[in-house]
Amino acid sequence: MTDVLPAVVVGGGQAGLAASFYLRRQGVQHVVLDAAEAPGGAWRHTWPSLRLFSPAAYSSLPGWRMPPTDGAENPDAPHVVDYLAAYEQRYDLPVRRPVHVRSVTRQDGTFVLDSDHGTWRARAVVGATGTWSRPFVPAVPGIDRFRGDQVHSARYAGPAPFAGRRVLVVGGANSGAQVAADLLPVAEVTWATLGSPRYLPDEVDGRELFRVASASLRGEGEGVGSLGDIVAVPPVRRARDAGELVATPMIARLTPDGAVAADGTEHELDAVVWCTGFRPELSWLRGLDVPRREGRVVTEGGPAVPGVPGLFLLGYGDWCGAASATLIGVGQWARQAAAEVGAGLATTA
Incomplete structure (x- = not known):
């Protein structure tokens, strides 16, 4: 694709959907590129007994409360997956999958995203690729020798x-x-x-x-x-x-x-x-000169990346917005990112 879009969201899990919801409310034309084969984000890969910490009503994305579960008060992962899939359809979000974004560079004032399904150009990029695909294992002595x-x-x-x-x-x-x-x-x-x-x-x-x-x-x-x-x-x-x-x-x-x-x-x-956590999956940003501190991309306490106008990171953890890695918490930061995207586009115009 060679036309320049106002915005591209990279990642179609809960953070990407929240961003798309607010971009649509802002009237910003955009596309969501998701590497997964199906809706649901990281929730498609959890263990069977995992349940949310909160009831469905307190685990919702903006605009639509998660439907209640039958029996147990707190939803399990399949319930969340079904909700995210229905959320996409309910708001007719422009998600394309599977599209794996390999890199993003900056050319002539626009972002150029290289993917396994062609090239995309955009004036703003919202990164929402999460952490699940980059599990962290500490360098424990002897880890390579263990035969189990x-x-x-x-x-x-x-x-x-x-x-x-x-x-x-x-x-x-x-x-x-x-x-x-x-x-x-x-x-x-x-x-x-x-x-x-x-x-x-x-x-x-x-x-x-x-x-x-x-x-x-x-x-x-x-x-x-x-x-x-x-x-x-x-x-x-x-x-x-x-x-x-x-x-x-x-x-x-x-x-x-x-x-x-x-x-x-x-x-x-x-x-x-x-059970040692995850690291943000931001390898696709290697083509940009983003500010880093101790190996982590610097943000301003929210989704905006200073020094890279038009780039926003959403849902990776508290460093890009308090509670932004949660279903209920990502909405306020998605709203902020969409508002800043809209304001930036208006200034450019």
Whole structure:
């Protein structure tokens, strides 16, 4: 495609759809390029027992509340996938998939996006590629020598493959606690964390997290991190209260057949599940001179990237907008990005 579009959104998960919703309300012609084969973003790849921290009504994108679930109060991932697919159709969002954007450069005042389905030119780009496709595994000594199975939480598909096995779960945040609790009924689980687990109060769910994040944005309070690291969803709470979900210090190294603890004790293992987070998938930005600090693209506390007019990053984490990586939290930042895109286009015109 050689015509210059006002805007292109890269990524069709929850952040990309929110951006498209507000761009359409701004009257900005645009297209959403999504590398996935089907709607749903990262929610298509989660483990079966995963549920949202909040009820459906508090887990919604702008414009349309997520329909309630049957039975359980908090939706599971398939419910979210169905909602995102219906959201696209409801607002007739211009999503094209699968289109993988390989790089973006700047030429004659416009962005040029190279993809596996041709070239796209735009005056503004909203990056919403998320983090799921870039799982992070720490450089633990001996990791290459371990002969057992290793899987990141991004590829964890449930407890069945680990039944009757000795499993090390590494990671002290939500995914680590949830995966460890998921495995406990079928496997011998060791849960290794860098420090003691910090559980949020049991009554705290996604509604309270969003309220605290929003208050922090207004300069009130210390933000979500002050509450803790782990939301005590029912399976985690049950395992914790039963004394089954017990954290141990982070391992010192892996061996071919197990792990060595900090005190020198060696434990035999059959598998390791790395619940160690993700990094933003921004490899497609390599063709631009974007400001970086300690390896991370610099933003202004919101979606705009300083020094690169027309470039916005949405939904990667708090560094590009408090709670922007959540369903309910991304809307305010998508609205801001769309407004700035519209204002920029008007100035250019």
